[in-house]
Amino acid sequence: MTAAINPALTQTHAGHHHDLKVRQMDFALNDIPEFWYDNDPFKTLLLSALSGGFPAGEHFFIHSIRHFQDQIKDPELRQAVRAFIGQEAHHSKEHEVLNDLMIKHGYSIDRIDRNVAFAMKWYKTYLSPARQLAHTAAVEHFTALMAEEYLFNSNELDKMDARLAPLWAWHAIEETEHKAVAFDVYKATVNNEWIRLSQMAICTVMFLGFSTYDFITLMRESGRQGDVKMWAKGINYYWGTKGIFRKMIPSYFKYYRKDFHPWQHNSQSMVDKLKAKYLGDKA
Ligand SMILES: [Fe+2]
Ligand SMILES: [Fe+2]
Incomplete structure (x- = not known):
C-alpha cells in the first residue's frame, strides 16, 4: 500500500499537510554482532532498550489515533x-x-516488550481517549527528536552494522514524515492544552525512568557493567557538554510553547539525502 501526498506541502507549517509513504521493507537480518553499533555496548544497548519498547508502543499509537479517525x-x-x-x-x-x-544474544528484550505492553494496557483501561492521544503526540515528539537530532546528524548511522543502518534510517525517515500526524489529529479533535502539556510532562518522567531502568538491566546482562571507562565515555557521549541528548533539551522544551507545531523544525534536505542513500527505489 502506498499513500503519497504532494511533497511540496511538507514545507508548510500550517498543519494538515504531510508527505507520507508506506514502505514495506524486508531487511535481511539473520544474525548480527552483539554490539552492532560502533562495537560499543553502551550505544548498542541504549538503542536496543528503545527497540524493545517499539512493538507494544507503536501498537498503542495506532489504537489511540484510530479512536479519533x-x-x-x-x-x-x-x-x-x-x-x-x-x-x-x-x-x-x-x-x-x-x-x-x-x-538470542541473551538480552531480556522480551521482558521490555511485556512491560511496555502492560503499561499500554493500563493506559487503554484508565486513561481517557484524549489523554491516550496526547501520549502518542508526546512520544512522537521524542521519536522526531531522536530521528532529526540524533540519527540524522554526526554520521551515527555509519557507525552501525551495515545490515542494521538501513533499518534505523528507514524508521527515522518515516518518523520524520509522520511527525505531525498525531499532533494534528489532537489539534483537530481534543485540542486541550492542559492535557497536551501535562501528558508530555508525565510521559517524559515515565519514558526516562523506564528507559534508564531497561538500559541498566541490559548492561548488566552484557556482563560489562563493571567497565567504568565505558560508562564514563557513554555518559559523556549522550549527556556531556556536547552530548547528543543534552543538545536536544531546547528542542524538547519547544513542545510546551502554545504555538508549537512539529513542522517548525524542517529537516527535509537531510531526509532527502538519507532516502537516496538508504531506501533506494523505495525512497
Ligand atoms: Fe511514529
Ligand atoms: Fe515508528
Whole structure:
C-alpha cells in the first residue's frame, strides 16, 4: 500500500499537510554482532532498550489515533492517518526481527516488550481517549527528536552494522514524515492544552525512568557493567557538554510553547539525502 501526498506541502507549517509513504521493507537480518553499533555496548544497548519498547508502543499509537479517525474531516489528514497507521505497523514488524536477534544474544528484550505492553494496557483501561492521544503526540515528539537530532546528524548511522543502518534510517525517515500526524489529529479533535502539556510532562518522567531502568538491566546482562571507562565515555557521549541528548533539551522544551507545531523544525534536505542513500527505489 502506498499513500503519497504532494511533497511540496511538507514545507508548510500550517498543519494538515504531510508527505507520507508506506514502505514495506524486508531487511535481511539473520544474525548480527552483539554490539552492532560502533562495537560499543553502551550505544548498542541504549538503542536496543528503545527497540524493545517499539512493538507494544507503536501498537498503542495506532489504537489511540484510530479512536479519533472518524472525527477527522480534512481529507488530507484522513489520508495521513491511514499512512501513519501503515508506517507504524511496519516499524513494529521489522523491529521484532532485531529484538529477536538480541534475545538470542541473551538480552531480556522480551521482558521490555511485556512491560511496555502492560503499561499500554493500563493506559487503554484508565486513561481517557484524549489523554491516550496526547501520549502518542508526546512520544512522537521524542521519536522526531531522536530521528532529526540524533540519527540524522554526526554520521551515527555509519557507525552501525551495515545490515542494521538501513533499518534505523528507514524508521527515522518515516518518523520524520509522520511527525505531525498525531499532533494534528489532537489539534483537530481534543485540542486541550492542559492535557497536551501535562501528558508530555508525565510521559517524559515515565519514558526516562523506564528507559534508564531497561538500559541498566541490559548492561548488566552484557556482563560489562563493571567497565567504568565505558560508562564514563557513554555518559559523556549522550549527556556531556556536547552530548547528543543534552543538545536536544531546547528542542524538547519547544513542545510546551502554545504555538508549537512539529513542522517548525524542517529537516527535509537531510531526509532527502538519507532516502537516496538508504531506501533506494523505495525512497
Ligand atoms: Fe515508528
Ligand atoms: Fe511514529
